[in-house]
Amino acid sequence: MLDAVIAIFLLFLANLLITIARTKFKGVPRRLLSVSAFLLLIPAFLFAFRALF
Known part of the structure; x- marks a missing residue:
């Protein structure tokens, strides 16, 4: 849940x-x-991907 918020x-x-x-x-x-x-989108994508699993 915290990963999605981040x-x-x-x-x-x-x-x-x-x-x-x-x-x-x-x-x-x-x-x-x-x-x-643009560089902030990379960790945002990784946190969103991690929040899925």
Whole structure:
């Protein structure tokens, strides 16, 4: 159960980072926030997969 909560939190955080990057930044900071949000999807997927079993 806790794994699912962690996965949901990581997905929410990635969504928040993408939203902030697209609305407030341009150039390199936008790219860095987008890449960090993408990298958050990897552990979110792993936690979600672990929550299934």
